[in-house]
Amino acid sequence: MKASPQRIAVMGSGSWGTTFAKVLADSDPTADVVLWARRAEVATEISELHTNSTYLGDLPLPANITASTDPAAVLAGAELVILAVPAQSLRQQLTEWGKAVEPGAVLVSLMKGLERGTDLRMTEVIAQVLPVDQSQLAVVSGPNLAKEIARGEPTGSVVAGSDRDTVEWIARACTPSYFRPYTNSDIVGVEIGGIVKNVIALAVGICDGMGMGDNTKATIITRGLAETTRLATALGGSAETMAGLAGLGDLVATCSSPLSRNRTAGRLIGEGKTLEQVAQEMTQVAEGIKSGAAVLDLAANHGVEMPITQAVVAVIEGKVGVSSMARMLLERDLKSEEIH
Numbered sequence: 001m002k003a004s005p006q007r008i009a010v011m012g013s014g015s016w017g018t019t020f021a022k023v024l025a026d027s028d029p030t031a032d033v034v035l036w037a038r039r040a041e042v043a044t045e046i047s048e049l050h051t052n053s054t055y056l057g058d059l060p061l062p063a064n065i066t067a068s069t070d071p072a073a074v075l076a077g078a079e080l081v082i083l084a085v086p087a088q089s090l091r092q093q094l095t096e097w098g099k100a101v102e103p104g105a106v107l108v109s110l111m112k113g114l115e116r117g118t119d120l121r122m123t124e125v126i127a128q129v130l131p132v133d134q135s136q137l138a139v140v141s142g143p144n145l146a147k148e149i150a151r152g153e154p155t156g157s158v159v160a161g162s163d164r165d166t167v168e169w170i171a172r173a174c175t176p177s178y179f180r181p182y183t184n185s186d187i188v189g190v191e192i193g194g195i196v197k198n199v200i201a202l203a204v205g206i207c208d209g210m211g212m213g214d215n216t217k218a219t220i221i222t223r224g225l226a227e228t229t230r231l232a233t234a235l236g237g238s239a240e241t242m243a244g245l246a247g248l249g250d251l252v253a254t255c256s257s258p259l260s261r262n263r264t265a266g267r268l269i270g271e272g273k274t275l276e277q278v279a280q281e282m283t284q285v286a287e288g289i290k291s292g293a294a295v296l297d298l299a300a301n302h303g304v305e306m307p308i309t310q311a312v313v314a315v316i317e318g319k320v321g322v323s324s325m326a327r328m329l330l331e332r333d334l335k336s337e338e339i340h
């Protein structure tokens with residue numbers, strides 16, 4: 001059995017990058033977990049005060065986490081590299097970091113977005129930019145609201161990748177008492193679940209902002225899962241994955257939680273705010289806003305119908321107002337629930 005990683009690079013010191021660094025550092029206090037931060041003051045605070053107050057308040061971080069703004073220094077000697085930047089910035093960042101990534105290092109995406117313009121999933125972007133084998137790529141995704149995990153509240157998650165030994169090695173590296181990773185070989189399904197749930201959470205947030213109740217939101221969540229499953233299976237993913245933590249689990253967590261940035265962005269839109277006003281109020285990334293159009297494009301290219309995604313994108317692009325969304329969805333031809 002391969003020994004656990006002793007040096008781990010986490011590229012991105014936002015709320016999930018920092019929290020996942022804590023998961024890894026709590027799991028193995030002998031490992032060096034090094035975060036890459038864009039801002040020098042964030043890196044200094046993490047290394048010297050062991051907090052990241054921008055994203056996690058005064059929560060104490062383990063002593064075996066340090067940070068730097070120098071990507072080469074962070075990546076040097078790292079056998080495991082965790083990627084946690086906004087999805088639309090990954091290609092540019094990886095292009096800058098590329099040469100510093102150790103040959104043979106395993107790369108894990110924590111990101112839940114689809115690249116605009118190419119409709120590529122994050123592991124596909126990594127494979128395009130870096131000379132890596134599929135066995136070096138994995139994804140971690142599930143009902144993983146960063147702030148709850150940072151407080152040590154228990155959760156499950158999924159580590160997905162094509163190489164069984166690699167995903168089991170990653171899973172063993174993230175097993176503090178509050179985090180239980182399950183392995184899965186369905187990387188497509190796990191990534192699609194994480195990407196589309198953000199768009200569905202925007203729809204649920206819009207319902208919330210418009211003052212709608214739980215029947216409406218349960219309908220959006222359930223039919224949202226149906227359209228996510230249609231897309232995932234059309235791309236070669238499995239319907240079983242969609243019933244698991246990276247599908248239903250993440251969808252339920254994100255659509256129910258006021259901590260979700262996507263649901264919050266949707267709520268603000270539902271309350272009548274413009275996209276510019278939403279952007280001003282929110283300092284953190286809500287991936288569904290930018291990924292929605294790429295999801296719709298990918299679905300159209302595979303002949304998959306995604307009415308909720310279509311309605312959300314129409315609202316985001318200013319083509320319809322939130323008050324027309326319900327009509328858009330309810331006036332469609334009647335169909336059987338059994339037809340996926």
Ligand SMILES: NC(=O)C1=CN([C@@H]2O[C@H](COP(=O)(O)OP(=O)(O)OC[C@H]3O[C@@H](n4cnc5c(N)ncnc54)[C@H](O)[C@@H]3O)[C@@H](O)[C@H]2O)C=CC1
Nearest residue numbers: 013014015016017084085089110111112144145146284285
């Ligand atoms: N926060 C959460 O609860 C979870 C987030 N995720 C996913 O993880 C990814 C990262 O999310 P968070 O850490 O929550 O976001 P965040 O908004 O808290 O932090 C983003 C980080 O990326 C940096 N950044 C922003 N723009 C950048 C750019 N153009 N180039 C390079 N770096 C940039 C920021 O400085 C910050 O360190 C997203 O894809 C998100 O969907 C997944 C699971 C849970």
Ligand SMILES: O=C(CO)COP(=O)(O)O
Nearest residue numbers: 142143144145260261262
């Ligand atoms: O992915 C998440 C929980 O699993 C976080 O969701 P938000 O990006 O909407 O906050």
